Amino acid sequence: MDRDEELKFNDLSGRVITLSIRDSYISEKDLILGIADSVEFLRSVPDESVKLIVTSPPYNIGKVYEERAKLDEYLNYQREVARECHRILREDGNIAWEVGNYVYDSEIFLGYSPSGLGGADMGYTQC
Numbered sequence: 001m002d003r004d005e006e007l008k009f010n011d012l013s014g015r016v017i018t019l020s021i022r023d024s025y026i027s028e029k030d031l032i033l034g035i036a037d038s039v040e041f042l043r044s045v046p047d048e049s050v051k052l053i054v055t056s057p058p059y060n061i062g063k064v065y066e067e068r069a070k071l072d073e074y075l076n077y078q079r080e081v082a083r084e085c086h087r088i089l090r091e092d093g094n095i096a097w098e099v100g101n102y103v104y105d106s107e108i109f110l111g112y113s114p115s116g117l118g119g120a121d122m123g124y125t126q127c
């Protein structure tokens with residue numbers, strides 16, 4: 001663990017909020033901004049400790065802000081993200097996973113969701 005910085009700000013009621021900027025999870029903090037590789041950060045989070053995950057992983061479909069990876073490398077990495085998210089999610093938790101899409105010849109193609117990544121075994125369903 002290298003990074004450990006703090007940023008203080010006031011919420012709308014004037015209460016001081018401390019944002020911890022780190023590259024790994026630590027339970028003592030109220031609010032953490034993790035700046036790290038996503039799988040490495042997820043590995044530092046305890047099992048079944050998270051109620052809600054909202055994620056927009058790379059789509060790998062050539063958006064201007066992304067570098068395209070080989071398909072098998074991309075899928076293996078995203079499977080690991082899905083596995084780690086499943087591990088840290090509480091039984092009563094939920095995950096919102098943004099799926100990229102592109103349009104070709106008036107047809108809409110959807111990117112990979114956790115269930116499409118083989119995550120049905122982990123209990124992922126698509127809605």
Ligand SMILES: C[S@@+](CC[C@H](N)C(=O)[O-])C[C@H]1O[C@@H](n2cnc3c(N)ncnc32)[C@H](O)[C@@H]1O
Binds near residue numbers: 038039
């Ligand atoms: C589909 S974009 C998310 C876009 C975001 N939802 C938005 O509305 O701007 C995927 C993001 O994941 C980041 N990213 C790519 N690989 C990553 C990794 N291994 N760990 C953490 N973030 C990563 C990219 O820099 C990019 O910002």
